[in-house]
Amino acid sequence: MSQRAIDRFRPQPTSRPHQAQGHSTTSSDSSGDTATPAAESVAAPTPVPPERTTPLPPADLATPSPVADADVEEESASPLEVPADPLPRPTWTTHTRRQMIKGAQRLGVPLIWIGVAAFCGGTGYAAFNWLSTNPPVPNCDRLWFFSSDADQLFCAEQAVQAGTEGVLQAGIKLTSRWDAHHRLQAKATRLKREWSKQLLQIATRKALEDDLPGAIQLAATIKSGNPVYREAKNAILEWEKLRDRDHLITSTFEAALQAQDWKKADLELQPRSSQITDYQRQRLNRLRERLVMERMAVNQLQQIRELVQAQPTNVATLGRAIQFVAQINPNSYVNAAALRDRQQWSQTLVEMTQARLRSGDVNGAIAAAQWLPVDRSVPSDIQELVWINRGQQPRLHPPGQLPPFPYLWQQTLTLAALRQIQPASPVYSTAQTQQTQLTRQVEDLNQLSLASLVARVPQVPTLQVAIQMAQAIPLGRPHRLEAQTLIAEWRREIQRVQDRPILMQARKRVKPGQIKDLQAAIAQASKIPLGRALRPEAQAAIFDWRQQIQTIEDKPILTEARQFAKQQQLAKAIQTASKISPGRALYPEAQEAIRAWTATLQTAEDRPILDEAKALAAQRNWGTAIAVAAQIAPERALYTEAQTAIAQWSAQLEPTRRSRRYDDRTRYDDRTRYDDRTQYEDHHRYDDRQNDSDRPF
Secondary structure, eight states: OHHHHHHTTSOOOSSOOOOOTTOOOOOTTTSTTOOOHHHHHHHSOOOOOGGGOOOOOHHHHHSOOHHHHHHHHHHTTOTTOOOOOSSOOOOOHHHHHHHHHHHHHHHHHHHHHHHHHHHHHHHHHHHHHHHHSOOOOOOGGGOOTTSOHHHHHHHHHHHGGGOOHHHHHHHHHHHHTSOTTOTTHHHHHHHHHHHHHHHHHHHHHHHHTTOHHHHHHHHTTSOTTSTTHHHHHHHHHHHHHHHHHHHHHHHHHHHHHHTTOHHHHHHHTSOSSSOOOHHHHHHHHHHHHHHHHHHHHHHHHHHHHHHHHHSTTOHHHHHHHHHHHTTSOTTSTTHHHHHHHHHHHHHHHHHHHHHHHHTTOHHHHHHHHTTSOTTSOOOHHHHHHHHHHHHTOOOOSOTTSOOOHHHHHHHHHHHHHHHTOOTTSTTHHHHHHHHHHHHHHHHHHHHHHHHHHHTTSOSHHHHHHHHHHHHTSOTTSTTHHHHHHHHHHHHHHHHHHHHHHHHHHHHHHOOTTOHHHHHHHHHHHTTSOTTSTTHHHHHHHHHHHHHHHHHHHHHHHHHHHHHHHHTTOHHHHHHHHTTSOTTSTTHHHHHHHHHHHHHHHHHHHHHHHHHHHHHHHHTTOHHHHHHHHTTSOTTSTTHHHHHHHHHHHHHHHHHHHHHHHHHHHHHHHHHHHHHHHHHHHHHHHHHHHHHHHHSOO
């Protein structure tokens, strides 16, 4: 062992020397799990401390032993091996490996069973999670041909909620292609029945709306095999009968209307039996409305004809008749006759206009041309009058408001038409005058329209440009008022744009519960002067912030007062809450609390008085009870209750008062009768004495 330790300090060769033939070496790395005793002694030498190493003779140093040579060759076998440490270290790799193999053999079987248990548990959890979790909802927007039947049925059920005809028919068609053995047949049958009933309800609505062909066609889509097929078939048969019957009634009714035979038409509207369906009732109601409409149209035309017959040469009468005819219902049979009359009256009006124009009455011709209908084609000379009349039409928009674009377009077209009137025309001078005025109007409107277009950008430069454009319209122009109105509005908009940052900065400074921040916000918002566009909005914000400040300042006072009230110190509570002066934010709340506490105090003070009065009343001493209860003043809390009790006691006391008054009256009457009888007796005694004195002796 000492020799091996010494050999550790020898220089290592740079290359591996050739091993001598027949020399055997033992390596612990290639020995596997077992090793020879020599290898074990070489691989695991016993470390010897340097201080206890026995010095060797020089002969041992010069002549190495075979074991030492083998050790040297073993150590130099790897050219990458790092030189050994100065002190020998134990080699325990083989021992550790042996221990690990033994441990693995001992733990192998339990680890396998643990793995099997973990695999089974994970698989079971995954299966339970898969069974307990709802399946993902299919994306109905991306449904395609190869989607599952369950997904298609789900999407059909979602789509049918809209209740349209096409969706219902598609859903019924989807469920009809599955046979009786399909796994979704039960649900499909239930849904098919519901959807078919909805489809039949839609068909019934169409029938009630007088669309029998559409109702029959829709109900016919419910084929045999459908749970609602029998109901649909019966409805179709009934609607076909109604269609044939209605066709006969309608043809007769329409013929009576066309002939203006109102009695016959009304006879056709009488029900054939006492029991009619809802469809028949609605059908008859619609025909009655048609009869009323036709009779009204006939009456209107008759009145218009009478008006024209009364004044056949009056231009205004003819013009009003033309306007009234346009109000007759176009669906009536009499409308054709009304249109013929309108054409005749329009022709008469054209002839009268031309006659006035030939006679030199230009103003009269223009006045007559204004009644001509717009849709009528007239001669060129009359058309010039029509254009002049359109240029003289008053503005329909409110004054000060920019007219709409159709008005500007009409004025532009009128101006272009007036410019085409030739000097040879009898209305040329009138057209020139009208053209000058209309040119100013169109120029002003174009200027204001362009300015309004620029002002749509809510910025100060664009608004200023719009104001300058509107100010270019001088005084006396037709649309000067509209320009001034727009200028005022744009100036206010500039004020809004300029003052908006001030108000926004003030609102950013506001922090709930901070008086300094609220005061700073008020000071900031107060920078917006009076008369500015945002001044009312700033004032509203300032009022709100002041209310918040007052609330923060007065909240402790009201809280303290409520603490006194909880401690039954109502007088102190009222005195404390009274410190909140009128006009403050919490003043109404404080006054409400003061009223409640005052009522409690007054109730506590006046309750003994009322109880005493009630006790006296219980003893039937109502007069005294009333006197005691009357001590409660009107402004006290128990005044109403006291007055109610006084009224009850007074009602009970009234019979006693009447009895006393009757007794007093009886005593008075008895005393009066006694006095009268005494006076009568005394008078008779006096008379007797007088007679005795007058009697002779």
